[in-house]
Amino acid sequence: MAAKTIPMHQLKHRADNGLEMSYFDLDDLPKAEEPLGAHRDDHYLFFVLGDGSASLMIDFHELHFSGNSIYYILPGQVHHRISNKVAGGWYVAVDTALVPTEYRDVFEGRLLLQQPVTLNEQQFEQTNQLLRLLYGKFKESNNDTFQLPVAYSLVQAFMGMVANYYCNQNDPGTKAPRSAELARQFKTLLADNLITHKSPSFYAGLMNVTEGYLNEVLKKITGFSVSNLIMNEVMLEAKRLLFYSTLNVKEIAHTLGYQDHTYFSRLFKNSESVTPLEFRGKYLK
Numbered sequence: 533m534a535a536k537t538i539p540m541h542q543l544k545h546r547a548d549n550g551l552e553m554s555y556f557d558l559d560d561l562p563k564a565e566e567p568l569g570a571h572r573d574d575h576y577l578f579f580v581l582g583d584g585s586a587s588l589m590i591d592f593h594e595l596h597f598s599g600n601s602i603y604y605i606l607p608g609q610v611h612h613r614i615s616n617k618v619a620g621g622w623y624v625a626v627d628t629a630l631v632p633t634e635y636r637d638v639f640e641g642r643l644l645l646q647q648p649v650t651l652n653e654q655q656f657e658q659t660n661q662l663l664r665l666l667y668g669k670f671k672e673s674n675n676d677t678f679q680l681p682v683a684y685s686l687v688q689a690f691m692g693m694v695a696n697y698y699c700n701q702n703d704p705g706t707k708a709p710r711s712a713e714l715a716r717q718f719k720t721l722l723a724d725n726l727i728t729h730k731s732p733s734f735y736a737g738l739m740n741v742t743e744g745y746l747n748e749v750l751k752k753i754t755g756f757s758v759s760n761l762i763m764n765e766v767m768l769e770a771k772r773l774l775f776y777s778t779l780n781v782k783e784i785a786h787t788l789g790y791q792d793h794t795y796f797s798r799l800f801k802n803s804e805s806v807t808p809l810e811f812r813g814k815y816l817k
Contacts (some may be wrong), residue, residue, distance in 0.1 A: 534712060536558065536673070537773060537776075538570065538572055538773070538776045538777055539569070539570075539571040540571065540573070541547050541572065542573075542574050542619060543573070543575040543627050546625075547625070548558030550575075550626065550629060550630050550672065551624075551625070551684075552624075552625040552626070553622065553623060553624040553663070553666065553667060553670060553682065554622075554623050555621070555663075555667065556620060556621060556622075556623065557620050568776075569611050570776045570792060571610070571611070571613040572607075572610055572611075573605065573608075574607050574608075575607055575625050575626060575628060576605070576606065576626045576627075576628065577604060577623070577624070577625055578604045578623075578624040578626065578691075579603045579604070579619060579622065579626075579647065580603070580620040580622040580624075580656075580660070580663060581599060581600070581601045581602070581603070581619050581661065582600065582621040582622075582656070583599055583620035583621065584599065584619035584804070585598040586600070586613075587614035588599075588605075588611055588613060588614060589611060589612055589749065590605065590609055591609055591772070592771060592775075594614065595647075595648065597648035597717045599781065600650060600651045600653070601648045601649060601650075602649050602651060602659065602697060603649070604694065606639065607724065610772050619726060620794060621665050622660075624663070628706055630688070631691060632688060634693075634695070635676070635691050635692060636690075636716060637713055638695040638698050639695065639722070640704065640716045640719055640744060643804040646698075647814075649697045649701060651697065658693070659690070662686065662689060662693065663690065665741075666686040666687060666690060669682055669683045669686060678793045687748060691692075695778075696787060711752065714739065714746070715743070715753050716763075717739055718750065719741070720734055721738055722761070723765075726762070726765055726789075727787075727788060730763075730789070731745060732747070732757075732759050735758065736758070742807075746758055759788065764791075766799075767799075767803045770800055771804075773788075774808055774811055774812045775811075781793055781796075781808045781809060784796075785797070795810075
């Protein structure tokens with residue numbers, strides 16, 4: 533039997549125009565074809581919660597959020613619902629190509645897990661009105677000459693509002709544009725090169741900065757050095773594969789770019805205080 537891997541959901545299989553959205557009433561249940569299983573997405577997900585509460589597991593962190601709040605999931609983050617209940621509110625899936633760079637700087641500049649933002653009544657009502665307008669335009673006939681351009685303009689207005697809400701949080705990563713851009717650039721490069729390159733000097737070279745400067749910037753934003761962030765990402769991906777896939781430890785080591793699986797196992801134990809097999813046994817009881 534083929535080894536189980538983490539599914540990647542692609543927006544193009546569900547939407548031709550890079551946008552999918554829906555509204556859920558309080559206590560609606562997912563459709564039968566919408567499993568609770570863990571998966572990744574190749575696109576952004578935004579949730580605007582109006583009523584009730586919701587719980588998600590995102591990269592081994594439980595996130596709980598309640599009414600008048602907003603949250604997003606980045607492409608590539610492994611997530612699943614903790615309960616089968618759905619709170620009342622909006623779900624919006626957006627292709628990465630539709631997200632302007634300045635908004636991506638905000639969304640992806642966080643090297644640690646993003647947190648929900650609670651909206652005040654005015655913010656929530658403005659967001660809700662915009663999404664209702666977008667939903668109406670989204671449902672109109674594609675034969676309308678400017679239907680898609682108008683819908684895309686509304687999508688970008690919505691993402692701008694979300695980015696602004698997150699910028700207004702007490703987050704040093706969004707108050708220094710140069711730092712935010714370096715953090716986003718590092719995160720993108722790390723995602724693209726993690727399997728083959730794990731040296732801080734490699735990323736500093738790609739970004740045309742010194743390793744010391746990159747360390748200084750990322751430690752100021754996250755509290756972690758470049759080496760720590762690289763190893764944290766390696767270990768996160770290893771835990772994802774141990775938990776959600778049926779690949780054995782040797783296969784996981786090779787998937788992550790380690791030819792010596794015993795060396796990988798030592799790294800894992802030094803980082804997580806348990807062996808890969810102990811981690812899998814602990815969480816898959």
